[in-house]
Amino acid sequence: MDKPKPRHTTFIRRYGNFGFAHPDEKQVSYRFLWAGGDETPDHFNRSFTIKEAYDLNIYPGDCSALELARELAQHYESKYLWNSNAKVIKEVVKHLENRDERDRLLEAEYAVEEAEYKVDLWQQQLGARRAHLANLKTGQE
16 A cells, blocks of 8 residues: 555645845745645745744644645734735635635545555554564474
């Protein structure tokens, strides 16, 4: 059984130096991983970077991509006088709201597939360990 891949929109979080103008400034980057076959407009950013001091401390698994996008939109609105990402993230929120029901269904399907994959993996490992134990017992007797 192959490891399942998400078909819903997800995100990753990275910490590091992402600005060329200030290479010593630490930042947090939230990168959206758009769902396969998604009709996401080309002008959408995939990645949104914020200062370390304003870190939202949101990690994959904590919330959905839509919830993260809403948090980022509120962040850009409240922390910056002007930021080019403020307009784009609002469009991202609208886009994710339009596909929210579909993403929830795909996320639930992925959770089931991932659980089945893990159960299958553990069953294979259990079988191998039982065989190893049996070999040790027959070798000792």
